[in-house]
Amino acid sequence: MARIQIAGGRPLDGTVEVSGAKNAVLPILMASLLTDQPCGLSGVPHLKDVTTTMELLGQMGVEISLGDCFRVEMCARELAGDTAPYELVKTMRASILVLGPLLARQGVAKVSLPGGCAIGARPVDLHLKGLKAMGADIHVDAGYIVARAERLKGARVVLDTATVTGTENIMMAATLADGTTVIDNAAQEPEVVDLAECLITMGADISGHGTNTITITGRQRLDGYDYKVLPDRIEAGTFLVAAAMTGGRVRTTNARPDTLDAVLGKLEEAGAEISIGEDWIELDMGGRRPKAVDVTTAPYPGFPTDMQAQFTALNAIAEGTGVVRETVFENRFMHVQELQRLGADIRLQGNAVIIRGVEKLTGAPLMATDLRASACLVLAGLVAEGMTIVDRVYHIDRGYENIEEKLRQLGADIRRLTR
Ligand code: EPZ
Numbered sequence: 158m159a160r161i162q163i164a165g166g167r168p169l170d171g172t173v174e175v176s177g178a179k180n181a182v183l184p185i186l187m188a189s190l191l192t193d194q195p196c197g198l199s200g201v202p203h204l205k206d207v208t209t210t211m212e213l214l215g216q217m218g219v220e221i222s223l224g225d226c227f228r229v230e231m232c233a234r235e236l237a238g239d240t241a242p243y244e245l246v247k248t249m250r251a252s253i254l255v256l257g258p259l260l261a262r263q264g265v266a267k268v269s270l271p272g273g274c275a276i277g278a279r280p281v282d283l284h285l286k287g288l289k290a291m292g293a294d295i296h297v298d299a300g301y302i303v304a305r306a307e308r309l310k311g312a313r314v315v316l317d318t319a320t321v322t323g324t325e326n327i328m329m330a331a332t333l334a335d336g337t338t339v340i341d342n343a344a345q346e347p348e349v350v351d352l353a354e355c356l357i358t359m360g361a362d363i364s365g366h367g368t369n370t371i372t373i374t375g376r377q378r379l380d381g382y383d384y385k386v387l388p389d390r391i392e393a394g395t396f397l398v399a400a401a402m403t404g405g406r407v408r409t410t411n412a413r414p415d416t417l418d419a420v421l422g423k424l425e426e427a428g429a430e431i432s433i434g435e436d437w438i439e440l441d442m443g444g445r446r447p448k449a450v451d452v453t454t455a456p457y458p459g460f461p462t463d464m465q466a467q468f469t470a471l472n473a474i475a476e477g478t479g480v481v482r483e484t485v486f487e488n489r490f491m492h493v494q495e496l497q498r499l500g501a502d503i504r505l506q507g508n509a510v511i512i513r514g515v516e517k518l519t520g521a522p523l524m525a526t527d528l529r530a531s532a533c534l535v536l537a538g539l540v541a542e543g544m545t546i547v548d549r550v551y552h553i554d555r556g557y558e559n560i561e562e563k564l565r566q567l568g569a570d571i572r573r574l575t576r
Contacts (some may be wrong), residue, residue: 158548158549158550158551159550159551159554159573159574159575160546160547160548160549160573160574161535161538161546161547161550161553161560161569161571161573161574162544162545162546162571162572162573162574163522163525163535163539163541163544163545163546163547163569163570164520164540164543164544164570164571165518165538165539165540165542165543165544165545165570166211166444166540166541166542167403167569167570168403168404168405168444168568169396169399169400169403169405169406169407169539169564169566169567169569170405170406170407170568171408171409171567171568171570172407172408172410172565173396173406173407173410173566173567174407174409174410174411174551175388175389175393175396175409175410175411175412176200176202176227176388176389176392176411176558177200177201177202177227177385177386177387177388177389178347178348178351178386178387178388178389178390178391178392179204179206179207179389179555179556180251180321180389180391181347181348181351181352181386181387181388182198182201182204182207182210182347183206183207183210183251183254184251184254184325184329184348184352185198185351185355185384186198186207186210186211186214186229186231187214187254187255187258187329188329188356188359188382189214189219189231189232189233189381189382190214190217190219190233190236190255190256190258190259190260190262191233191261191329191332191333191356191359191379192233192262192359192378192379192380192381193232193233193234193235194232194379194380194381195230195231195232195381196230196231196232196233196381196382196383196384197228197229197230197231197381197382197383197384197514198225198229198384198385198386198390199223199228199381199384199385199386200227200228200229200385200386200387201226201227201228201229201386202227202295202389202558203227203558203559204554204555204556204557204558205551205554205555206248206249206251206555206556207229209245209248209249209252210249210251210252211223212245213231213241213245213249213252213255214231214233214255216233216238216242216245217233217236217237217238217239217240217241217255217259218230218233218235218236218237218238219232219233220232220233220234220390224420231475232316232381233262233561234456236259236262236263239259239263239265239266239267239334240266240267240268240301240566241253241255241256241266241267241268241269242269242270243300243301245269245459246268246269246270246271246506247269247271247272247313248272248273249555250279251322251446252268252269252271253268253271253281253284253322253326254322254325254329255268256268256284256288256302256326256328256330257284257288257306257325257326257327257328257329257330258329258330259323260288260293260304260305260306260309260330261309261329261330261331261333261444262334263335264306264307264308264459265303265304265305265306266302266303266304267301267302267303267304268301268302268304269300269301269302270297270299270301270302271294271298272525275347275488275491275526275527276486276488276489276491276527277486277487277488277489280477281302281323283316283317283318283320283323283428284320284322284323284326284327285302285304286313286314287312287316287326287327287330287340288304288306288309288326288327288330290312290313290314291306291309291311291312291314291327291330291331291334292306292307292308292309292310292312293305293306293309294306300342305464308334308335309330309331309333309334309335309375310334310335310336311331311334311336311337311338311373311374311375311534312336312339313338313339313341314338314339314340314341315328315341315342316342316343316344317342318456319342319343319345319369319456320344321344321346321348321349321456323344324340324343324344324349324371325344325348325349325352326354327340328340328343328349328352328356328366328371328373329352329356330361330477331373331375332356332359332361332363332373332375332376332379333375333376333377333378333379333473334373334375335375336374336375337372337373337374337375338372338373338374338375339371339372339373340370340371340372340373341369341370342369343365343366343368343369343370343371344456344457344512345367345368345369345371345457345458346456346457347359347367347387347390347413347416347457347558348387349366349388350366350367351365351386351387351449351536352384352438353366353367353371354366354384355382355384356379358379358380358382358383358384359379359381359382360376360378360379360380361373361376362374362375362376370501374570377561385426386431387413387416388411388412388413388416388436389462389484389534390413390416390417390420390461391461391464391529391556392410392556392557392558393412393416393417393438393468394407394420394461394464394467395411395464395532395536395557396409396563397409397420397421397424397429397438397440397534397566398424398467398468398470398471398537399466399539399564400429400441400442400567401424401427401428401429401440401442401447401471401542402447402470402471402474402536402537402539402540403442403539404442404443404444404445404446404569405442405568406439406440406441406442406443406550407439407440407567408437408438408439409437409438409439410436410437410495411436411437412436412437412438413436414433414434414437414438417438418458419458419459419460420460420461420464421433421438423450423452423460423468426448426450427447427448427449427450427471427475428442428445428446428447428448429441429442429447430442430443433510440441443474446474446475446476447471447474447475447476448476448477449472449475449476449477449478449479449512449514450471450472450475450479450481451479451480451481451482452468452480452481452492453481453484454482454483454484454485455484455485455491456485461528462483462485462489463527465481465483465489465529466489466492466529466530466532466533467529467532467533467536468481469481469490469492469493469497469503469510469512469533470492470533470534470537471512471536472504472512472513472514472537473496473499473501473503473512473515473518473537474501474514474516474517474518474540475512475514476514478511478512478513478514479511479512479514480509480510480511480512481509481510482508482509482511483508483509484508487508488512489504489529489530490569491526491527491528492526492529492533492534493495493505493510493529494531495523495524495525495530495534496518496533496534496537498523499518499519499520499521499523499537499541499545499556500515500517500518500519500541501515501518501537502514502515508566516536517540517541517542518540518541518542519541519542519543520541520542520543520544520545521541521545522545522546522548523537523545523546523547523548524547524548524549525547525549525550525552525553526549526552527552527567528552528555528556529552529556530552531547531549531550531552531553532553532556532557532560532572534547535545535547535560535564535571538571539564539569539571546574550573561573
């Protein structure tokens, strides 16, 4: 199993290009199921979750291939299947995103229930509630969601929580429904907006995306798409936190500053100097130690839960005490015990951690547990004295393209060990 080894203590310095956003690529690839026309998506990062999605769509009969660098070509001319199998869904919960498109396209879909994951129960009840409101007959049989609908009907769906993939599933299904669907308390994440923009290029009639009320009027059919995905705000944020923690200076290119307001505000509070352009963000820490910041995660435009672990690591070496509160997932602090192994002074209290910054961390062997926790451990390794080895880095490969190459480019002493 691959591991990442880091010799800490070097300030990062340089420029790094941000890859396409994983959490926009996945639903947009699934949207190819909504049409029998060719689709092409550019700016796709080479990630495990992307190859898993391509495998899933291929199993359904979608002709799919990797075009030139970072481009995926697809055509769901004839669907040869209606099932998202457990073997794939258990490795990638986002497989649930085939449910809406398959149901809308062919009237039947069987998707393995994703089951829980390391960061929480992560039910999909709101996805099912929305599709039922649109007339789908849905039941669970032997661990599979079985959904059927002659033709979905437009409906008003009020989401109890602003679920990101729930909003995406219902929005995709609604593009081919008979009538108008209104999603209230919809997720406003930039990835939801990017999916909506892509669907609109296919001929979908969507408005309100980016607000908490999205209106979709169904069409008889949709065209294909030729689209470029937006940059990954979480990858960009992760590199900027790495620069802040190491006292360095990093410019992230192919970035979207407008999708990172909450994160950039917290980095400035931590004492970083931030400058931005249309498609770049630069953080200069000037050799200073960051100041501790308080963070509470929330649905967009609030502070993103996917940046919580990274800021927990920043607070671990910051000046002062910071409180990090997690309100989106119920168990997203697995990185805390690992940070304590490096000497971090962190106390867990309910859904919050109180972190008293220490002058230095000491390198040690660590175990990654989930995607963003593993990124946090790599960041901590960049500042810990001595050697840190992060095990189970398959977690990190799900969401970060060549992270060790990008960090090495910025001056880190980091390499991948394969045994
Ligand atoms: C998406 O997950 C992202 N994944 C996650 O990114 C991200 O952390 C999360 O949104 C929150 O921003 C993708 O987009 C592929 P939710 P999702 O449904 O859609 C509860 C990463 O690191 N809920 O918005 O699964 C749920 O339990 C990953 O890239 C229900 O109760 O998250 C959670 O507490 C991790 N019922 C809250 O809503 C439902 O039917 C938010 O979950 C659906 C969700």
